[in-house]
Amino acid sequence: MQILERDICILGAGPGGASAALQFDNIGLPCTLVDKAMFPRDKICGDALSGKVSSILNRIDPNIIGGFQKEKQLQVDSWGIRFTAPNLKSLDVPFKLNFNRDEDSAPGFISKRLDFDNYLVEQVKKRKQIEFFEGTEMTDFEEHKDYIILTSKDKSLSIKTKILLVADGAHSRFARHHAGIEMELNHHSAGLRAYYKGVKQMDENNFIELIFLKELLPGYFWIFPLPNGHANVGLGMLSKTVSKKRLNLKQIMMELIETHPYLKHRFEDAEMVDKIRGYGLPLGSKKRSISGNRYMLLGDAGSLIDPFSGEGIGNALYCGFYAANHAKKCFDANNFSADFMKGYDKDIQRVMGQELSLSRKMQLALRFPWLFNLVVNVAARNRRLSETLTAMFMDMNLREELVKPSFYFKLIFNK
Template sequence: MRHADICILGAGPAGATAALHLANAGHRVTVLDKATFPRDKVCGDALSGKVLMELRRIDEALPAKLAAWPGQIPSWGIDFFAPNGQRLSVPFRPRYNPDTEAPAGHVARRVDFDHLLVDELRQRPEVELLEGIAVADHRLGADGRWQLLDAANQPIITARLLLVANGAQSAFARQIGGHALEPAHHCAGLRVYYRGVRQLHPHNFIELHFLPDFLPGYLWIFPLPDGAANVGVGMLTQEVSRKRVNLRERLHELLTTHPKLRERFADATPEGPVRGFGLPLGSKRRSLSGNGYLLLGDAGSLIDPFTGEGIGHAMISGRHAADWAARALAANDTSARLLQGYDAAVYRRLGKELRLSHGMQRLLRWPSLFNFVANRAARNPTLAETLSAMFLDLDLRERLRQPSFYLRLLAGK
């Protein structure tokens, strides 16, 4: 049986980020994943500016390596489609120039992006990567070490500190971290890859469609390399239950009957099956640590409740987890009390943004308000640029929650 100071469950973006930061600091770490890479994971596949920033923090060369990776395309913004059909184009950077600037974001299938990160892990001598290892149980021993066991109840490894980054369905997060599925803070989603979707944005803007009878959910279309697109729907789990929505049937209906979508999908063909997934949203603050463990990424319920972004938040949590894991080992203290510093660090970075996104999610209960802002922005370049800047400036984004913002719009200001 193996013994480690730090064991990371999951080699996705959260776990890989933590492992690479720990390796950069000279710490040895063992990473376990039940999958063998490359492997697919159901996801929207968008890589935001946060992802690029976190890659740069790991290694200055990684953003360029991603840009050269054949499995990605650069993306320069988001097209929001209001309930009335009005398109609101929001570049990630105002007045961007794709010919002279580095991309502000990318879109890449998770099978490709995660493979890029795992490839980095495999090159680091400080990292022991164990693939195809399924953990069935976790036990905290009297000596304060975690013991991980397989399905036959045989020990796999013991560790002083567990960094739990094994995704939205993490048994550890539910059973030990106390992250029960709460329908008001959880999103049900479907994803399918298509080829032949028409009228994709020339600069690969990702699309979010807020359709009148599908609120507070939305449909997305994200362009991918080689003419493919990631297409899916997401809706709060409590609304799926309350409205008795069959997401699979609803997705098919929208793509084949919606006046604007049916034309774009008339010659499109699905590539593989429709796959479902659940997203634990960061619309509620939860505990991220306990005696000898930290919860990262989706296992920590850190997904943006408005846009559904999870990868950037996962990588941010991975960076802070590496920092606090190193502090705990240096202090010879893996107690819950010390590790609460990790919770504070993550929410200091993401807390305000998650609260604002939750507020924007609730605004979807008033589709006429969304229509109003989209109509005004379509005629007012200054307002459109302000909305673009809101993706980079949280203080600007907070204006969307203030009644005075809409009063000024009514007055034409």
């Protein structure tokens, strides 16, 4: 067995782990990154990259997004969201008002995770200070006061590290068995994804489509455009509902595609180019402790997916950035105690707390589909409201309005 002693180890090279490694390199700290997969590797996902992804990657290295945008076969630009309410009326909400595709840079992208994650890993491989082990699954963890030891499943590698950044995703063994993060059905969604080609009526500005069918509430169906006329198609639903109603999501997804009046004509000539695959989404709808003595949990390992939109890539990237910066503070102060690590929890709470709690309220509001119908009906004829909805993407205080009864009172009484 190869036994290594390292200052910093990152477990998982998805968006959370890769961004942490890149940020360590920026601040001059060598680190070791380990992933069980060989890249490129697939990750079941909707593949939508929001404006958050560009903003945090630009803080880590402005060349990353610039380079990615040039790779036209890897991604499509996205300019907004088409929300379809339970009454089947649709509302287009652009990410930017009066956008100009020739002059503005795209606020969002859609890219298969096979490509996006590999692109990030390629950036990692260019950095000399990052030691990267691929195809190495770490399954055993020993916690000691002054270090943590990780050992691979095949016992070929053991790493003794002063600090561990845990970014091994939704099924994180460390998060469950060492950090006490339980899978809670009420704070967890089940998601399915299939790749299609030939879906009709895709938007010309690549708006992603969130379709809130009454059959799926509080979950939703999605259709996201991809390069080469392909589309990422899927659905997500709260695991509590799936378990309580004993639902077979794959069967529901196929039935909707084949028979639902909003979907069937769009899929009549479409072909599935993959099979339906499922994966869990640990939601950030509950505040949890995401650090402890000598470790921090990043992205899905820390259950930080947005409970309304299902977005987790941007949050995982932010975690990587803040976890690396916090680790630097630990080395400067020579303090790796659980107490000192709380600084990382505070950073994450400051950056994501308001948005996650608002999204939880919006997710709960989906129990009242008529509210959703009302917003879409009014916004379709009221330009000021539809512009306000666009502004809500960026302005969290404005988004707070969406969960206040007064907002709906004004809509009903046209105040």
